[in-house]
Amino acid sequence: MGMRDRLQAYVPAIVLVALVAAIGLYDNTFFSSGNLLTIFADTMTLFLMASGVTFVIMIGGIDLSIQSVASLASCILAISLPRFGFGAVPLAILGGTVSGLLGGLVSTRLRIPSFIATLAVSGLVLSAAYWLSAERSINVSSEDSDRVLGWVVGETAGVPNEIWLGLAVLAILSGLFGLTPFGRLVRAIGSQERAVMASGIDVNRTKVAAYALSGTMAGVAGVVMGARLGSGSPTLANEFLLPAIACIVVGGTAITGGVGSIWRTFVGALIVQVVRIGMTFVGVSAFAQQIVFGFILVAAVAATMDRGKIFVIK
């Protein structure tokens, strides 16, 4: 790694600290521990959603189905909770895994760009969610919620459980990425897929696994959202796709694959959240905020992609 690359890896973290400091200077109440914890907790759904897709982006693909998958998971959770109790949680997550698997299989077996494959699966999943929920929002009773979903909505040692969950996912996925053959192959495929193939590796297996992981984490995100809002709905996670992709890119994972990590996505999620809250603090209108997000996304891609080495942009 050259000096420039090494510096670049820390830029998102530096940006995050600078942003927090800037907002704090503007309004000291921002620094109150309660406020910071709330922001942190609010970021976790976004991070969970983005964490799995990070693997897909690392192999050079994209998963556009995550918001539909998360919504579907919330519906599965809300519907099956009364009947299955805690069993509803793995069931909802499994729904996400299957959706991700489907996208991966369509993309690799039929040799279709992941952009299209996951977009199509997204439509399928959305319809499934509408069908399951009979096009309505399904409430989770507070007894069920207390009984089964305390691990999401409660607190441990004065810190919201979502934060613990987010940190656990960060640790597990970082281990998966950095220590296992799967993580190694994800990085290799994103860097030079043909060399990996020529080295006698079944790249499709790794790819499908990455999509399945993406779907799984979208499922987890859906469960957490459902638990927090106390309901499941086919539109629950709408407007989450773009911010999720933004987290990954802002964190410094290259959209072209090969370069990136989970902790970068974690930092990216915090940046996105802090910017969002910061704009509200400073008083930027909700409509204008989208403009700012657009700018940030383009700027982040421009900064993380080594565009000198890419000749053709599609």
Place this chain on the structure above:
Amino acid sequence: MEPVLEIRGVSKAFPGVKALDNVSFSVGKGEVVGLIGENGAGKSTVLKVLNGIYKPDSGGVFIDGMSANITSPRDAFDKGIAMVFQEQLMLPSLTVAENIFLGREEEFLKYGLISKSRMNVAAAIELSKVRLNVAPSTRCSELSFADRQMVEIAKALSLDSRIKGDVTILLDEPTSVLERKEIDLLFEIIKDLKQRASIVFISHRLEEVLAISDRVYVMRDGKVVFETTAADATVKGLHQHMVGRQLHNEYYREARQRHPTAVPVIEAQDLAKKGRFSNVTFTLHEGEIIGIAGVIGSGREDLAKCLAGHTAIDAGVLKIGGKPVSFRAAYDATAAGIGLVPSERKIEGLVASFSVAENMTLAAIPKFVSGCVLRFALENKTARDWVDRLKIKTPSTGTMVGSLSGGNQQKVVLAKWRVAGVRVVILDHPTRGIDVGAKEDVYELIRDMTAEGLAVILLGDTLEEVIGLSSRILVMRDGEIAATFNAAPGNKPTQVELVGHMV
């Protein structure tokens, strides 16, 4: 003679290799200049500098004695220089006429729209120059390979009717895919062109170069080592300069050439792939090196890809260690003990952004896993062992492979297959683009592999390399094995013998 086009003291370096080293070169008006040298000698790089694709690190280009800054192929075209590339650059979905005038459509504008009929008429004139009898409105994808080559040439020649003043045409191995008849035609065209244009001509075939050129430059390792008029040159003399040394057995470590064992590793019976090769039958034994010689289009590259599982064979029986196999993809071939060292090292050989250690273990990851976690210590130790054994020059095993020189990169690819423990290594142009010293190292490593019982299939970078290294040589022509030579040490066939069966 006043040079119309000249380069003076041009150097150009790529990461890991000095492609051009203080090269000076000139073309006179109406002159045909031949440029010869082994693969990787820098011939194509010279043409790419003249054509504005590469910018020289030092030195300059001069047109009519005036310093010229050629920024792109289009700029070169406007300055009277056109090039026919070694690899075809036709856009298959466009018509012949559209390809010929690609980027110059403004000549045919009418009310802001392209007049196809006018373009076709103009294209027909260009096609008649190369006597190619196809309609200008034909899609290029429908043409044969050789016809497309003629269209490429027509495209370059179109310069001649469009530019006032001196014109230079650069031909980078235009004949390698052409039949005898078409080559004769091309030479007639070149002779005709001499009235109006200067020509630079690269070819592997020295006889051709001598037949058509007025003057010849010989390049070796990025330098011009010899310059002569064609009248004073002989094929043998030029060859001597290309190689730059008396061919001595030591270079290819002939003393270490093993007598092949009787243990077959690969048995191929009537292998075929439609339109690529057919009736390929051979047996490869432990410790043996089989060299495959052949020109582009002979089918040898396709055969190598099939043996490595990259593409499937259509017919025939392939046995590995006595068992019939069929490969769905490269992973089946690797599982059967076959590894390919590809000619495109940076695309198929290595993950450039991975470390030396990570690349070495890429084909054998399961060996470096305990539980489900990678064993980094074992990986590093293995990598260090191979770095020492293969004398790989790298700061550490954690260094990014992309930053190593070509020769050291190639050693990493070889190490990858040794770590994977394959029994057969297919070497596709194993010394392409690497320095002379590193080449000798690679030859030594190939001998090491056979000494340890590995079998090798070699698609050499040069004929000399194939002859020097192989114990047996298959010559392929038009997808079939045209001849087989035994090449015991001290009793090797000559290049001329092989070439006779190649073309």
